[in-house]
Every structure is written in structure tokens, then in C-alpha cells.
Amino acid sequence: NAGVTQTPKFRILKIGQSMTLQCTQDMNHNYMYWYRQDPGMGLKLIYYSVGAGITDKGEVPNGYNVSRSTTEDFPLRLELAAPSQTSVYFCASSLYNEQYFGPGTRLTVT
Amino acid sequence: GNSVTQMEGPVTLSEEAFLTINCTYTATGYPSLFWYVQYPGEGLQLLLKATKADDKGSNKGFEATYRKETTSFHLEKGSVQVSDSAVYFCALSDSTGDTDKLIFGTGTRLQVFP
Numbered sequence: 001n002a003g004v005t006q007t008p009k010f011r012i013l014k015i016g017q018s019m020t021l022q023c024t025q026d027m028n029h030n031y032m033y034w035y036r037q038d039p040g041m042g043l044k045l046i047y048y049s050v051g052a053g054i055t056d057k058g059e060v061p062n063g064y065n066v067s068r069s070t071t072e073d074f075p076l077r078l079e080l081a082a083p084s085q086t087s088v089y090f091c092a093s094s095l096y097n098e099q100y101f102g103p104g105t106r107l108t109v110t
Numbered sequence: 111g112n113s114v115t116q117m118e119g120p121v122t123l124s125e126e127a128f129l130t131i132n133c134t135y136t137a138t139g140y141p142s143l144f145w146y147v148q149y150p151g152e153g154l155q156l157l158l159k160a161t162k163a164d165d166k167g168s169n170k171g172f173e174a175t176y177r178k179e180t181t182s183f184h185l186e187k188g189s190v191q192v193s194d195s196a197v198y199f200c201a202l203s204d205s206t207g208d209t210d211k212l213i214f215g216t217g218t219r220l221q222v223f224p
Contacts, residue, residue: 004153033211042114042199042214043154058211090153097142097203097210101153 002026004102006091012108013081021076021105023091031094032074033058034066036087037104043090049074081109112137112204116215119197123190123222131185131218133174133200141202143167143176143183144212148197157185157198190222 007022025032030051035043045058049068063085065077074093078085086109092099117132135143142161146154158167163178172187183200197217203210 031210040216042216043212045211048211092154094210097212098144098156098159099212101146101155103151103153 004091004093004100006089006102006105008105009103010106012110013078015081015083015109017081018077018079019081019107021078021089021091021107023074023076023102024072025074025091025093025100026072027093027095027100028071029093029095029100030071032068033092033094033099034064034074034076035090035092036060036085037090038087046076046089078107083109085109112141112202112213114200114202114213114215116198116200116218119217119219121218121220123220125192125222125224126189127222129185129187129190129194129220131198131200131220133183133185133215135181135183135200135202137181137202137204140178141204142210143174144201144203145172145174145183145185146199146201146214148199148217150196154199190220192222192224195220195222 004025033048034046044060047066049055089105091102113136144159145157147157158169160167160176166175199217200215201212
């Protein structure tokens with residue numbers, strides 16, 4: 001039982017490039033979330049999903065897209081990377097209101 | 111809207127000292143309250159939680175009591191260890207809408223020295 005896994009661990013992007021951050025959970029949780037964590041700040045919710053085929057915006061969705069074709073996977077897409085998207089990204093899943101987090105992806109946009 | 115306020119860090123303590131990290135919240139309704147811990151280079155892990163007023167959450171020697179009258183959920187530990195050095199996040203569950211979204215405080219870094 002691996003829990004929540006994220007790939008890659010680190011990535012450097014040039015401005016304007018695109019990439020997908022992968023997130024997979026093996027706990028059969030319906031709810032999944034993407035957060036970003038900026039230095040010295042708490043986590044901000046980007047997008048969330050309550051089940052396969054259903055996604056919704058969180059607090060800071062601009063510049064990101066998500067999809068949820070299966071219960072297990074919840075990828076986050078950056079289409080046109082900007083320096084403001086330099087951050088650490090965490091994926092989480094939950095059964096009720098207790099969330100389980102992945103190890104994070106550290107993204108730098110230069 | 112709902113929000114969480116934590117004390118500024120870093121908190122620096124010697125081993126075996128008493129720890130308090132303050133957390134207060136603003137919320138409508140009756141949210142659940144959480145403390146998460148983040149060790150260096152890792153994701154967040156749930157440390158403890160409380161789901162209603164006067165509940166006490168506890169784990170690994172840490173405790174926090176849900177105080178509705180003071181809208182607080184302060185984290186305490188009687189004797190900290192070097193291995194407790196981490197960032198601690200207070201959070202509440204926002205139950206509006208179709209799922210429980212978490213609202214986090216800004217985190218408090220704890221440094222424990224031998």
C-alpha cells in the first residue's frame with residue numbers, strides 16, 4: 001500500500017513550457033486535491049475532485065488544469081509556465097475529512 | 111470567510127522543554143480541526159484531530175483541545191525531542207460545498223536542540 005505517490009520529485013521549466021504533474025493513490029479514495037505551498041506560507045487549494053469525471057476549482061486555479069478519468073489518478077497540467085508558478089505542489093486524497101498527502105513536487109520556472 | 115491563524119515561528123526549544131503552538135480560527139458552523147506535521151523534504155502527515163467542541167486530540171505525546179468559546183486549538187507537548195523538529199500546520203475543514211476542503215494556517219517551524 002503505497003498511499004499517495006507523485007512524480008516527478010523535482011522539475012525546472014522555462015517560461016512558456018508546459019508539463020503534467022502526476023498523482024496516484026491506491027487507497028480507493030473518492031476525494032483528491034492539489035495544493036501549492038509557497039515559501040513561508042500555508043497550502044493553497046488549486047483544484048479538487050469528488051470522484052472520477054468530476055473536478056472543481058479551489059482557491060488558486062488560474063494557470064492550471066486537471067482531469068480525473070479514474071479513481072486512482074489526478075494529474076495537474078500547467079500549460080504556459082510562469083515564474084509565479086514556482087512552488088512545491090502536493091497532491092492529497094481523502095475518504096472523509098482526513099487527508100493523506102503525497103511527498104510533493106518541487107517546481108522551478110525560470 | 112473561514113481562516114486559521116498560527117503563531118509566527120520559528121519556535122526554538124531545548125530538548126525536554128514544554129511546547130505550545132497557538133492556533134485560532136474563524137469559521138461558520140462547526141468545523142473539524144487538525145494539526146499536520148511536515149518533516150524536512152516530506153509531505154504533510156496528520157498528527158491529530160478533533161471533530162467537536164471540547165474534544166481533545168492526541169498522538170505521539172502531542173495534545174490539542176477544541177475550544178469553541180475561545181475559537182482555539184493550541185498544540186502542546188510536555189517534553190519535546192530533537193526528532194520533533196518540523197513545521198506544524200493547523201487546519202480546519204470547510205464543509206461548505208460537496209467535500210471537506212482544508213484551510214491551512216501558515217505553519218510554525220519548531221527547532222529542538224539537544
